[in-house]
Ligand SMILES: Nc1nc2c(ncn2[C@@H]2O[C@H](COP(=O)(O)OP(=O)(O)OP(=O)(O)O)[C@@H](O)[C@H]2O)c(=O)[nH]1
Ligand SMILES: Nc1ncnc2c1ncn2[C@@H]1O[C@H](COP(=O)(O)OP(=O)(O)OP(=O)(O)O)[C@@H](O)[C@H]1O
């Protein structure tokens with residue numbers, strides 16, 4: 001076991017990390033939407049437009065107009081693609097499209113060119129939290145409101161009162177912390193309760209996503225503001241994110257505020273974890289795969305269990321730091337730096353109550369036979385549940401090898417039902433971590449949230465249906481641009497969207513020329529799709545550029561840490577000697 005894991009670990013380049021989304025509320029795992037791609041530099045080189053028309057000999061259309069439409073289409077496709085299953089309905093897409101049309105021109109210039117990227121990252125965070133189009137649109141518009149480039153009246157007139165209400169709520173939440181003493185535990189607790197009593201909890205989730213955006217860009221603020229904002233996040237927003245079950249959001253919020261509040265301690269923990277991160281993540285993956293195989297091929301376990309899943313995680317900076325200060329442990333004594341969680345789906349749930357215990361204990365036996373269990377560290381909350389009803393069997397595993405000491409790995413073993421209670425029930429993780437003390441509060445919160453989501457679904461259903469009669473729309477962006485639904489984008493329709501985006505009407509003519517392959521004066525579905533393919537291509541090139549920049553940066557860091565002279569000697573020493 002350890003050998004396979006080690007081989008896998010050896011193959012990792014150091015210093016590359018990947019974050020994983022593991023959220024409550026049944027949220028889908030996604031990579032962090034830290035930076036959303038923007039087709040900022042879409043250049044319409046005539047040679048790359050698949051075209052047979054005479055327009056291929058024209059010079060590219062003005063940077064302005066064509067670029068704006070490309071940006072709108074690219075961003076729209078990216079965000080709708082990111083939305084949860086069933087959430088990107090026609091009315092949702094129309095709403096998002098309208099919000100983008102209003103916000104894009106307003107955001108383009110702001111915040112040293114970063115405003116748009118930041119607004120889109122907020123929307124992406126919300127999409128990953130399975131929020132609907134209203135909340136995503138509100139996220140984008142809030143950034144434009146904050147930048148002072150649009151007004152609430154614009155939102156009410158052009159988008160609707162549903163979103164304006166949501167924005168009003170989020171603005172009220174924004175000022176709340178300034179009215180309380182967040183250093184005082186009691187006022188901080190009261191403030192968290194105030195947030196959670198909101199009838200539209202989506203405003204809270206919107207506020208949390210905006211906070212994450214602020215925290216990711218804190219380096220641009222003066223030092224004293226960095227501290228105040230970090231403190232608010234630590235005392236109010238991170239626990240709130242735990243309380244609503246947005247696990248990964250809370251972990252990132254905690255880690256960022258930890259970094260600004262205690263820079264030295266952060267550096268210490270960060271370096272320790274970073275040095276081991278790549279190898280440990282590979283180990284987690286390797287142990288997970290091999291354990292799954294061993295468990296699935298055990299006949300005795302198979303008699304009681306119909307399915308098995310395993311989740312893995314590497315501990316966050318802040319969570320590790322808390323363990324270190326709790327009882328003065330060293331990092332190597334923290335027993336859950338690496339974590340695996342085995343979830344057993346019983347063949348007969350609700351049957352004989354000792355099936356669950358049997359499945360967990362059999363799993364424990366299999367693990368013992370395979371791995372090195374650390375004596376005296378096992379906790380059997382299956383046989384003896386905690387007072388809040390939490391059940392799980394925890395073992396600590398030594399994954400070190402001769403000459404290679406590694407942090408410990410915790411394996412939690414539980415049935416699906418035990419997991420349900422640990423995630424959403426009375427022993428819920430949100431209560432355990434979110435500072436809520438009353439179990440009923442968790443339930444109430446969930447009910448409020450579901451009700452808010454249902455209301456939003458109703459409102460979105462009430463939006464007038466698309467102009468497109470008769471059935472499915474194959475390409476949402478095309479259908480939204482083809483306003484009269486005649487299956488073609490006319491010059492009038494293109495001019496209208498350009499003007500909405502703040503470009504000149506003539507730019508529409510130039511873009512039409514370029515994309516209208518058969519020169520019939522309008523854009524067919526196929527012509528639009530080839531435009532879209534070009535937009536996608538440019539976006540993926542920009543992504544690649546980002547990747548290359550990152551690799552280069554990593555490489556330069558390696559050189560730095562090894563010392564430039566050392567690098568020179570190693571790489572060039574021989575040649576220098578010869579000459
Ligand atoms: N959801 C939930 N998880 C819990 C609860 N109690 C423990 N856990 C999980 O189980 C892990 C280990 O808990 P314990 O075995 O009690 O360990 P501990 O007392 O925290 O000990 P150390 O890990 O040594 O600090 C925790 O880190 C949580 O992941 C609970 O009441 N609810
Ligand atoms: N052994 C594990 N395997 C997989 N996931 C885990 C494991 N332990 C915790 N998690 C999950 O990882 C996320 C972060 O948890 P974190 O390690 O910060 O705290 P914790 O282990 O739950 O609590 P504590 O701070 O008491 O250790 C949570 O979603 C938690 O459910």
Ligand SMILES: [Ca+2]
Nearest residue numbers: 335336339410
């Ligand atoms: Ca833990």
Ligand SMILES: [Ca+2]
Nearest residue numbers: 482486488490
């Ligand atoms: Ca049309």
